[in-house]
Amino acid sequence: MPPEAQYHLLPRVSDASISMASQVKASVSEAYIPNGALPASNMAAGLPPKADITSTYVESAEVSSGVITIELQGTQVASLDAGSLIFEPSTSNRNLTWSCKASSSALNQYVPADCRVPL
Numbered sequence: 001m002p003p004e005a006q007y008h009l010l011p012r013v014s015d016a017s018i019s020m021a022s023q024v025k026a027s028v029s030e031a032y033i034p035n036g037a038l039p040a041s042n043m044a045a046g047l048p049p050k051a052d053i054t055s056t057y058v059e060s061a062e063v064s065s066g067v068i069t070i071e072l073q074g075t076q077v078a079s080l081d082a083g084s085l086i087f088e089p090s091t092s093n094r095n096l097t098w099s100c101k102a103s104s105s106a107l108n109q110y111v112p113a114d115c116r117v118p119l
Helices: 003-035
Strands: 058-064 067-072 084-092 095-102
Touching: 003 058, 003 067, 003 084, 003 095
Parallel strands: none
Antiparallel strands: 058 067, 067 084, 084 095
């Protein structure tokens, strides 16, 4: 893929995946707050099955023990289409904070700085 195409792809993929993650994080937070336990699955978070949560660049979104995995698609970059962004919650006094990481350092050039895997 030419560099100029990669330059235009980054914001679209970031926006799509981060936007989708924000919606899923809200559902995880809403499930966590009343009882202090992270939801074990999409169903426990009040979400549809993972394959039903999609967009142009998001293949699926899955919750497992509060951890959100956003699988990517449709970018025409093999390493990116095979990758994912993982959002992991930390809990303290019934508050959630989130960290993000890419599934591989090969995705670093395409994902937001706070999701990059250290080399």
